[in-house]
Amino acid sequence: MVLEVRGITKRFGGIQALTDVTFQVGKGEVFGLIGPNGAGKTTMFNIITSMFPPTMGEVIFMGKKLTGLKPHEVTEAGVCRTFQNIRLFPEMTVLENVTVGQHCRTKSGVWSSVFRTGAQKQEEKSIREKALELLRLVGLEELQDTFADNLAYGQQRRLEIARALASDPKLLLLDEPAAGMNESETKDLFDLIQNIKKLGITVLLIEHDMPLVMRICDRLIVLNFGKEIAQGTPEEIKNNPEVIEAYLGREEEEDLA
Amino acid sequence: MILEQLINGITLGSIYAIVALGYTLVFGVLDILNMAHGEIFMFGAFMGVLVTNTLKLPLIVAFLVAIGVTAILGFLLETLALRPLRGKKGVSHLAPLISTIGVSIFLENLAHHFFGAGNHPFRTSFSEMSFQIGTVTVYAVQIVIFVIAVLLMVGLSFWLSKTKAGKALRACAESLEAASILGVNTKKMITTTVIIASVMGGIAGVLVGMAFNSVSPQMGLSMGLKGLAIIILGGMGNVKGAMAGGLILGLAETLVVVFGESGYRDAIAFALIIIILLVRPQGLFGKASEARR
Amino acid sequence: MLAELINPYYLQVLSFILINIILGVSIYITLSTGQLSLGHAGFMGIGAYASAILTLDYHMPLVVGIVVGAILAGIVGLCIGIPTLRLQGVYLAIATLGFGEVIRVLFINLEGLTKGAVGISSIPHIGRELVKGLQDFGFKASMIGLKNNQLISLSVFLLLLIITLLIIAFFIRQTNSRVGRAFAAIKMDERAAEAMGVNITYYKVLAFAQGAMVAGFAGALFAHVTAYISPADFSYHRAVEILIFAIFGGSEVIWGPIFGAAFLTAMPEILREVNEYRYMIYGVLLVVMMAFRPQGLIDTQMIYKLKQRRKKKGVS
Ligand SMILES: Nc1ncnc2c1ncn2[C@@H]1O[C@H](COP(=O)(O)OP(=O)(O)O)[C@@H](O)[C@H]1O
Numbered sequence: 001m002v003l004e005v006r007g008i009t010k011r012f013g014g015i016q017a018l019t020d021v022t023f024q025v026g027k028g029e030v031f032g033l034i035g036p037n038g039a040g041k042t043t044m045f046n047i048i049t050s051m052f053p054p055t056m057g058e059v060i061f062m063g064k065k066l067t068g069l070k071p072h073e074v075t076e077a078g079v080c081r082t083f084q085n086i087r088l089f090p091e092m093t094v095l096e097n098v099t100v101g102q103h104c105r106t107k108s109g110v111w112s113s114v115f116r117t118g119a120q121k122q123e124e125k126s127i128r129e130k131a132l133e134l135l136r137l138v139g140l141e142e143l144q145d146t147f148a149d150n151l152a153y154g155q156q157r158r159l160e161i162a163r164a165l166a167s168d169p170k171l172l173l174l175d176e177p178a179a180g181m182n183e184s185e186t187k188d189l190f191d192l193i194q195n196i197k198k199l200g201i202t203v204l205l206i207e208h209d210m211p212l213v214m215r216i217c218d219r220l221i222v223l224n225f226g227k228e229i230a231q232g233t234p235e236e237i238k239n240n241p242e243v244i245e246a247y248l249g250r251e252e253e254e255d256l257a
Numbered sequence: 258m259i260l261e262q263l264i265n266g267i268t269l270g271s272i273y274a275i276v277a278l279g280y281t282l283v284f285g286v287l288d289i290l291n292m293a294h295g296e297i298f299m300f301g302a303f304m305g306v307l308v309t310n311t312l313k314l315p316l317i318v319a320f321l322v323a324i325g326v327t328a329i330l331g332f333l334l335e336t337l338a339l340r341p342l343r344g345k346k347g348v349s350h351l352a353p354l355i356s357t358i359g360v361s362i363f364l365e366n367l368a369h370h371f372f373g374a375g376n377h378p379f380r381t382s383f384s385e386m387s388f389q390i391g392t393v394t395v396y397a398v399q400i401v402i403f404v405i406a407v408l409l410m411v412g413l414s415f416w417l418s419k420t421k422a423g424k425a426l427r428a429c430a431e432s433l434e435a436a437s438i439l440g441v442n443t444k445k446m447i448t449t450t451v452i453i454a455s456v457m458g459g460i461a462g463v464l465v466g467m468a469f470n471s472v473s474p475q476m477g478l479s480m481g482l483k484g485l486a487i488i489i490l491g492g493m494g495n496v497k498g499a500m501a502g503g504l505i506l507g508l509a510e511t512l513v514v515v516f517g518e519s520g521y522r523d524a525i526a527f528a529l530i531i532i533i534l535l536v537r538p539q540g541l542f543g544k545a546s547e548a549r550r
Numbered sequence: 551m552l553a554e555l556i557n558p559y560y561l562q563v564l565s566f567i568l569i570n571i572i573l574g575v576s577i578y579i580t581l582s583t584g585q586l587s588l589g590h591a592g593f594m595g596i597g598a599y600a601s602a603i604l605t606l607d608y609h610m611p612l613v614v615g616i617v618v619g620a621i622l623a624g625i626v627g628l629c630i631g632i633p634t635l636r637l638q639g640v641y642l643a644i645a646t647l648g649f650g651e652v653i654r655v656l657f658i659n660l661e662g663l664t665k666g667a668v669g670i671s672s673i674p675h676i677g678r679e680l681v682k683g684l685q686d687f688g689f690k691a692s693m694i695g696l697k698n699n700q701l702i703s704l705s706v707f708l709l710l711l712i713i714t715l716l717i718i719a720f721f722i723r724q725t726n727s728r729v730g731r732a733f734a735a736i737k738m739d740e741r742a743a744e745a746m747g748v749n750i751t752y753y754k755v756l757a758f759a760q761g762a763m764v765a766g767f768a769g770a771l772f773a774h775v776t777a778y779i780s781p782a783d784f785s786y787h788r789a790v791e792i793l794i795f796a797i798f799g800g801s802e803v804i805w806g807p808i809f810g811a812a813f814l815t816a817m818p819e820i821l822r823e824v825n826e827y828r829y830m831i832y833g834v835l836l837v838v839m840m841a842f843r844p845q846g847l848i849d850t851q852m853i854y855k856l857k858q859r860r861k862k863k864g865v866s
């Protein structure tokens with residue numbers, strides 16, 4: 001198992017955001033995390049990445065306990081994420097954003113940077129090359145010198161993915177990557193996730209776009225009000241009456257409207 | 258002796274409390290630390306000097322002039338330094354702090370320009386008036402200060418809890434957005450808050466002039482820092498905390514003087530700031546809340 | 551010809567501009583991780599007093615005094631930086647303001663060491679020491695047609711110029727490296743930086759201590775250029791003055807505070823009448839900048855456009 005989430009509960013003051021949620025993700029899987037707004041999906045990401053501690057439960061990643069680590073240590077361990085409400089570094093260029101992602105895989109400190117040692121120059125070169133390669137992967141190579149702030153919405157989402165990939169994650173957490181994307185962008189995203197999967201990276205995906213989720217995920221967990229209501233393959237989920245009741249049913253109504 | 262010092266401490270503390278209330282009001286409603294509050298206080302003190310010493314008018318006129326001038330300063334502070342930053346996109350939360358630092362530096366040097374750098378005496382008709390209770394000497398000034406301070410605090414508490422305007426102000430302190438949805442004219446409320454806070458500073462200025470017999474342009478900074486120390490001690494935006502914090506600081510400072518370390522008197526406030534921020538950032542009387550992310 | 555051009559007074563003004571540029575750089579470093587410090591006057595004072603006391607009372611060489619002063623300020627910065635990490639924005643500013651005032655009160659009260667409010671005078675002067683050193687090598691001012699005081703001012707200026715350029719180069723290189731990118735990421739979005747694997751604790755403390763150390767360094771230089779220091783030199787006014795270099799010039803790129811320091815120090819010299827109103831103007835500037843150009847005169851976009859233009863010219 002790449003990721004084991006064991007009995008996670010999270011309370012914010014009076015709000016019970018997650019209640020005893022448990023699931024496991026196998027290597028190379030694309031695992032979906034779905035549920036209506038406010039179900040606690042983003043909170044689950046925040047807990048996996050140690051942005052804040054769970055009230056109860058623990059998270060194990062490749063045999064290593066993540067709970068209690070600092071966020072940057074989680075990233076070092078090989079887990080990186082994107083944000084639902086895009087959090088790029090707005091006054092950096094596209095390329096610079098991706099180079100920041102490589103921070104924990106590189107070493108140059110103050111002295112080697114100031115004296116421009118051979119190793120540092122070499123490292124800067126490889127950082128740049130890798131960043132360009134990742135930009136090519138997400139299709140933003142041409143925009144490398146643009147400020148992140150000036151990108152279109154869909155481009156910003158793809159840049160976030162490139163930035164996260166730059167940290168060489170073994171597990172990538174994507175929080176609503178298709179939000180705000182049009183149909184062709186969503187199709188590109190589908191291909192991108194497929195390519196990421198081919199690189200051997202396990203993906204945990206939060207997404208509201210049901211056709212995308214059903215096509216791309218190997219397995220899913222459905223949350224509602226912080227509780228698991230179903231877990232299984234897309235086929236099983238589609239036919240689960242509780243899910244249809246709580247989530248898909250409503251979604252379809254919305255689609256009809 | 259100890260009793261006299263205690264009275265000194267309480268007098269000082271009640272002035273500090275009034276200054277701190279000014280900070281707390283503005284912070285409570287706007288989430289802004291008004292770094293110019295100390296200088297507005299100093300202007301109040303100078304108005305006292307001007308009216309009683311230079312113009313030889315009675316003390317009550319000094320209070321009225323100080324109130325008027327600091328009210329105008331509060332209005333200008335809000336319209337020129339705070340309002341332009343409000344609701345503007347991409348303005349960091351440090352902007353109002355820096356802007357009010359600008360106002361404070363400006364006012365201090367304006368006072369310097371008008372009144373000169375030195376100390377100005379502040380003689381009132383009863384500054385030497387005192388009476389004995391047993392072995393204890395009590396100055397009339399101390400009683401006046403204490404009474405005015407208590408009246409102000411009680412009045413403010415009453416106004417906040419009982420009047421419609423006070424309730425609206427409290428609603429604004431809870432959430433400006435929610436208050437405006439509930440039909441509160443937040444723009445007017447904010448201006449009112451800043452003016453009331455400034456006037457409290459101005460009154461405290463006259464009181465300090467009476468208590469210490471001396472007024473200078475630099476007094477704003479040291480009082481401002483003390484006010485900051487107090488609201489950090491009492492919890493930001495906490496009215497009762499500001500009052501208690503004021504008394505604690507006043508007594509602590511008097512104690513240090515009693516023990517003969519008067520050179521460090523001013524350092525207490527600054528040291529308090531640092532220690533409390535590190536040990537209990539929510540203040541002595543504030544409730545702990547989950548860190549905002 | 552050269553002899554007439556070298557006016558000790560102008561050289562002294564230029565020297566102060568250089569020291570202020572170093573101070574501007576010191577606040578820039580701290581700000582480049584989004585931390586606002588109002589304690590830089592305190593760090594500057596620590597450097598100044600440490601070096602003055604070491605050279606005067608303990609007869610240490612100037613170089614030792616200045617280096618130890620800077621390092622001491624850096625260590626104090628470390629001690630302040632670590633516990634204040636948990637403080638956000640405004641609270642950090644207030645805590646550092648309290649720190650600065652505590653330092654000033656200590657300078658006033660530790661009379662045995664600091665001579666109290668009177669201050670320390672006859673601190674060894676960099677220029678005189680330098681010229682003395684040159685004389686030991688058999689070099690005299692008259693050999694290049696200068697008076698002795700001209701040579702002293704000139705040597706101070708040249709030394710400061712070299713030091714300032716080195717410091718600027720140091721931080722430009724740091725900014726354009728992995729460390730600088732981590733700083734910038736933290737400033738723009740601390741949470742996102744953390745999630746991308748940046749150890750924000752380490753870099754925030756690093757920036758804070760670096761800023762403190764550079765401020766202490768500038769303070770030590772200041773002590774040996776004026777030869778006289780007192781607690782009033784390191785008051786709240788100084789802290790605000792240092793801050794305004796960055797607020798006016800801009801804190802996004804290192805050229806901002808450099809420009810701010812140079813312009814604001816030169817202005818009262820060029821416009822004499824301005825000097826009297828200097829702090830009032832500073833006050834107005836702070837308010838106006840916040841309202842109309844909070845990022846300062848020189849910002850990232852401006853430097854970016856300049857670079858693009860230069861690139862285009864290079865191509866055509
Ligand atoms: N930092 C926080 N503080 C307080 N409440 C929070 C915080 N983060 C999330 N919540 C609450 O937890 C619940 C779940 O939110 P979230 O995980 O963002 O839902 P989802 O991503 O599934 O839409 C919501 O009720 C939200 O208000």
Ligand SMILES: [Mg+2]
Pocket residue numbers: 041042043084
């Ligand atoms: Mg969410």
